[in-house]
Each structure stands twice: as structure tokens, then as C-alpha cells.
Amino acid sequence: MDALAYDLKTIALGDGEGSYLTRNQRHRGLQLMARDLRALGFKLPAASSLKPRHVEALISNWRSAGLSAGTMKNRMGWLRWWAGRVRKANVVPRDNESAGIENRSAFNGNRARITHTDKIGALPLRMQLALRLQMAFGMRLEESLKFRVSQADKGDRLALQSSWCKGGRAREIPVVHPRQRALLDELRQACGDGSLIPQGQRYIDFRKKVERVTWGTGIRNMHGHRHWYAQWRYQTLTGRPCPAAGGATHERLSRIEKTADFRARMQISNELGHGRLAVTDTYLGSRFAKAQNRQ
DSSP states (O other): OOHHHHHHHHHHHHOOOSOHHHHHHHHHHHHHHHHHHHHTTOOOSSGGGOOHHHHHHHHHHHHHTTOOHHHHHHHHHHHHHHHHHTTOGGGSOSSTGGGTOOOOOSOOSOOOOOOOHHHHTTSOHHHHHHHHHHHHHOOOHHHHHHOOHHHHBOSSEEEEOGGGSGGGOOEEEEOOSHHHHHHHHHHHHHHTTSOSSOTTOOHHHHHHHHHHHHHHTTOOOTTHHHHHHHHHHHHHHHSSOOGGGTOOOGGGSOHHHHHHHHHHHHHHHHHHTOOOSTTHHHHHOOSSHHHHTTO
């Protein structure tokens, strides 16, 4: 490990921002950049030695390697984080478009998934509850595993703690349906004051076990449960299906319906832990027919 890789490791692992998975992915991404820079002939003595020419070399190398726009955007996010931590934010382009990274359509087909009872029933109880939490409340897998019903349940809403959530962003999710309440009661009975992670096990070890077991039972794309939740919430809030599920796009809505669409999308974005309108296109389908029809 050279000086740059060691310095980046110290910065990345010493920073408490974000969930365990977020920090781990960021660290691996930064180490990959350190290796790329070394292979390109740059020997940076420290993370603070980052300069525009290093950023340009990395972007050019990624483009030559044929990386997808999504992968490059992830790496740009880590690169901006690095630059921000060493107070050199200005050496990285402020937006991806100015870096020559093309925009992609947010909607990439309906990815909503609901795992049926027969497959869920083949899983151990704690894993069953984790998947059901995803479908009932739109939680990420990490959030569902770390979730403690005794701390989060506020009656008409769940208060998710920052340490459970991606990016350390605490949020609230409303409890609006009897099946949600019934699930919370099951969790309380199964886990008491604890989380779904069995006592004595580390989060990362149990997560890997969940991923291995679910894959073995034929359950794919658990993230699709969040898409299903988002679409269910849209139907609940607006009274009609979202564009991804065959509903009308923005230009076909009345003025009142457009207002309801905007409010529902912002509400759902907050419940999913994003807080941005644009990201709802991924879950609900694009608001505009032209973008929708490219699929």
C-alpha cells in the first residue's frame, strides 16, 4: 500500500459519515482510484496532493475503459467526497455533465418486486421479517436489519435513526395500514428490544448470510421491494397508478392532479430517504412521456 492509498484509508475509515455499507463502498472506491493513479504514473504523497490533472486522468481512464455512466457517476461522488475532505472541492467538476459524463434516463423499466408468501416462507424467521419490512415500509436491506421496533415505533409513524440509514439521514415513515401495524407487532414479539441481527453476530456477517440464503431460494433484486412500496404509496396518496405501473404521465393530468402528483412524489422521496423530486422517476416512472417511451 503506497502513501496515497494509506492516507485515503485513514480518511475513509476514520470518517463516521454514512452507514457501514456506504463507508465500506466509498473506501473500496477510493482505493481503486489510488491504484488507477499509480498505474497512470502518478505518485501522490498524500490525499491532499490531489490536483485537476489527476482528476482529468481518472475520468479519461474510466472513459477509455468503457465504464457505464452510472458507474462513473458513483466514482465521481467518491472523488468529490475525497476532494471535500482535503479542502480541495474546486479541483473536481461541480457537475457530471461538465466532466463529460452523459446523463441517463432515470427510469429504466418497472423494477417493482413483491416476493410472494411461498418464497418468503422458505426463509428463516428473521430474514422473512427483513424482507417484509422492505415491502411494508420501503426500507433498504441495511435499514431493515438494523431496525429496532422498540425505539422506532411512535404509533402513527416510524422514526428511523441516522445510524440505520444510508448517508446517516434519519427519517420518518408513516404507519397507515393495518398490515404495517401487524408486522410491527410480529417484530416486537420476535426481537423484543433488539434488531433482526441475531445476538452475538455482526451486521455485515448477517447481511452476507441473508444475501446468500435469499439468492439460494430464488429471491432476486430485493431492492425492488422499495420500488413496490413507492408505487403502492403513490396509489394510496393519489388514487391512481404511477406511470411505471401504467398510469398517466404529467401532460395527461389535470391541474389538480399535477399538484397531487408533485406532493405525492415529494412525500414518497422523503419516506425513501432521498428528499429529491428527480429520484422518484426511478421508482415511479418518468413524469413525462418522452422520457418514459425511450424504454
